[in-house]
Amino acid sequence: MIIPEINKSVVQEFGEMISVDEGCVLLQEGNVAKSTYFVLTGGIRLYFYTDIDQVTLEFFLENSFVSSFSSFLNNKPSTYWLETIEKSELYVIPKDNLQKLYSKSPDLKDQYMKGLEQRLSDYIMRLQTLLSLNAKDRYAELVKTRPDIIQRVKQKYIASYIGIKPESLSRLRSK
Amino acid sequence: MIIPEINKSVVQEFGEMISVDEGCVLLQEGNVAKSTYFVLTGGIRLYFYTDIDQVTLEFFLENSFVSSFSSFLNNKPSTYWLETIEKSELYVIPKDNLQKLYSKSPDLKDQYMKGLEQRLSDYIMRLQTLLSLNAKDRYAELVKTRPDIIQRVKQKYIASYIGIKPESLSRLRSK
DNA sequence: TACCTTAATTAACAATTGTTAATGGAAAAG
DNA sequence: CTTTTCCATTAACAATTGTTAATTAAGGTA
Numbered sequence: 001m002i003i004p005e006i007n008k009s010v011v012q013e014f015g016e017m018i019s020v021d022e023g024c025v026l027l028q029e030g031n032v033a034k035s036t037y038f039v040l041t042g043g044i045r046l047y048f049y050t051d052i053d054q055v056t057l058e059f060f061l062e063n064s065f066v067s068s069f070s071s072f073l074n075n076k077p078s079t080y081w082l083e084t085i086e087k088s089e090l091y092v093i094p095k096d097n098l099q100k101l102y103s104k105s106p107d108l109k110d111q112y113m114k115g116l117e118q119r120l121s122d123y124i125m126r127l128q129t130l131l132s133l134n135a136k137d138r139y140a141e142l143v144k145t146r147p148d149i150i151q152r153v154k155q156k157y158i159a160s161y162i163g164i165k166p167e168s169l170s171r172l173r174s175k
Numbered sequence: 176m177i178i179p180e181i182n183k184s185v186v187q188e189f190g191e192m193i194s195v196d197e198g199c200v201l202l203q204e205g206n207v208a209k210s211t212y213f214v215l216t217g218g219i220r221l222y223f224y225t226d227i228d229q230v231t232l233e234f235f236l237e238n239s240f241v242s243s244f245s246s247f248l249n250n251k252p253s254t255y256w257l258e259t260i261e262k263s264e265l266y267v268i269p270k271d272n273l274q275k276l277y278s279k280s281p282d283l284k285d286q287y288m289k290g291l292e293q294r295l296s297d298y299i300m301r302l303q304t305l306l307s308l309n310a311k312d313r314y315a316e317l318v319k320t321r322p323d324i325i326q327r328v329k330q331k332y333i334a335s336y337i338g339i340k341p342e343s344l345s346r347l348r349s350k
Numbered sequence: 351t352a353c354c355t356t357a358a359t360t361a362a363c364a365a366t367t368g369t370t371a372a373t374g375g376a377a378a379a380g
Numbered sequence: 381c382t383t384t385t386c387c388a389t390t391a392a393c394a395a396t397t398g399t400t401a402a403t404t405a406a407g408g409t410a
Contacts, residue, residue, distance in 0.1 A: 050307045057302065070296055109284070116291045121245050123298040127232065130305045131338045132225045134368095135397070155358065163306045168397055170359055309398095310367070330388065343367055345389055351410105358405070368395070379384070 014101050015091040020084055026066075027082040033072040035092050039064045042088025045157060048080050056161045059085070059149055065115075085153060130163060136172045138162045189272040194264050201265075202257040208247040210267050214239050217263025220332060223255050231336045234260070234324055240290060260328060305338060311347045313337045 015038065020026075026044065027033055037044065043061040046068070047054045057080065060066045071078035072095070084090075093101075129138050139162055143150050149158065159169040192215065195201075201219065202208055212219065218236040221243070222229045232255065235241040246253035247270065259265075304313050314337055318325055324333065334344040 048303065048307075055303070055307045057299070057306070069299070073292070109288070113284075113288055113291065116288070116295060117244075117248060120291060120295050120298065123295065123302060124232070124244070126302060127298060127305070128223065128230070130302070131232070131335065132223075132230045134395095160306065165398060166358075167360085167399080171397085174359080309365095340368060341388075342369080342390085346367085346391095349389080353408100353410080355408080356406085358403100360403080361401090363399085365398070366396080369393085371391090373390080374388090376387080377385085380382085 014097040015093040017089060017091055019089050020087070022084055022086050022088075024084045024088070025081065026084070026090075027068055027071075027078055027080070029079060029081055030077045031071075032075055033068045033078055034095050036065060036067040036072060036095070036098060037082070038091040038093065039066060040089040040091060042084055042086040042090070043152065044088065044090075045083050045085045045153075046080050047083070047157075047160075054081075054160060056157045059146075059153060059157075059161070061148055061152070085157070135162065135164045135168060136175075139169065139172060189275070190266050190268040192264060192266055195259055195262070197259055197261050197263075199259045199263070200256065201259065202243050202246075202253055202255070204254060204256055205252045206246075207250055208243045208253055209270050211240060211242040211247060211270070211273055212257075213266035213268065214241060215264040215266060217259055217261040217265070218327065219263065219265075220258050220260045220328075221255055222258070222332075222335070229256075229335060231332045234321075234328060234332075234336070236323055236327070260332070310337065310339045310343060311350075314344065314347060 017040070022042075026035075026037060029049065039060055039062055041062060043059060044064075044066050045056055046058045046060070046066070047056045049055075066082065068078040068080045068082060070076060071080070129141055133141065139158075142158070142162060149161075153161075155169055155173075156166040159166040162169075190213075195217075197217075201212060204224065212235075214235055214237055216237060218234060219239075219241050220231055221233045221235070221241070222231045224230075241257065243253040243255045243257060245251060246255070304316055308316065314333075317333070317337060324336075330344055330348075331341040334341040337344075
């Protein structure tokens with residue numbers, strides 16, 4: 001997620017592949033993230049808890065780097081959970097290996113920066129839709145921009161991703 | 176007023192200071208950002224237009240770097256506007272100078288990166304509140320975390336910043 | 351298959367937020 | 381100082397979204 005855009009072969013050198021089922025918890029709230037993941041197949045959901053329920057902040061499907069940003073970066077207990085939404089194949093990259101990787105590549109810092117910038121503009125787009133569109137239009141936009149998510153992710157997760165309740169999503173879909 | 180008046184008195188190697196009134200448009204939608212600003216005093220509002228109205232994405236008060244991110248970075252016409260919300264003193268840093276500066280001082284690049292990371296986690300927090308809180312609680316949180324904004328910024332701008340209409344903000348304030 | 355658990359749908363009703371319009375006040379302009 | 385413009389407030393009503401609960405559908409497991 002916050003890791004630079006390195007290619008797959010480099011990942012293979014420093015990480016290990018694992019195969020897990022749907023619903024596998026990769027990181028729990030309160031734990032310090034010690035690995036980053038690269039999604040080969042399947043997908044991961046990043047979410048947090050309110051008093052009442054889960055809220056999904058992001059989905060990561062194939063070819064995405066995933067980690068709980070601030071926990072991984074600052075060595076602090078994560079406030080988020082990471083969980084697979086499908087049977088998945090992942091590369092696990094331990095933190096220290098990632099640092100080796102950093103020292104290996106000279107312009108890694110630039111790449112890391114590019115990654116940050118990309119992620120930032122993604123979030124900005126997300127903020128814009130939340131600030132300016134109603135639920136129906138937010139869903140319509142998601143259908144247009146991320147049909148893969150619509151197809152593969154459970155509706156209750158999609159609902160929280162666009163800031164509404166599952167029942168509301170169901171209602172606006174029936175029109 | 177569209178073009179800031181330039182105060183020549185304070186000039187350093189890479190930028191110059193300007194003094195402008197409230198409502199000064201520093202960047203217009205459609206133009207390519209060629210400068211970054213540093214707010215010495217006063218404040219800047221970054222916003223965009225929907226069909227109907229303006230939506231404020233961010234406020235920058237003292238000691239903030241400001242630019243229309245993607246326009247500045249990618250040399251593309253901006254989709255945002257930048258406008259002062261108070262009489263302000265700003266440091267203007269032309270793009271080429273900034274890049275020269277970066278290549279000279281790797282320290283600054285680190286600072287820039289830290290800035291990116293900071294901004295990213297700000298946006299994540301912002302997303303979280305939009306996804307999980309209702310308008311009343313979003314306002315309450317802003318009061319707690321950014322009392323400076325509450326004090327200094329017009330309510331109609333604050334309203335759009337938390338994703339509601341000015342009349343709704345007025346209503347929930349009267350309780 | 352039958353059983354069990356979870357997800358999605360539907361509907362009635364409640365709560366929140368948007369819309370429109372009118373009013374008063376504060377700040378800017380003359 | 382007076383006039384004008386913009387902003388905040390208020391209220392009535394409309395539209396959207398949340399809540400609760402019941403029902404159906406779907407998927408997994410014995």
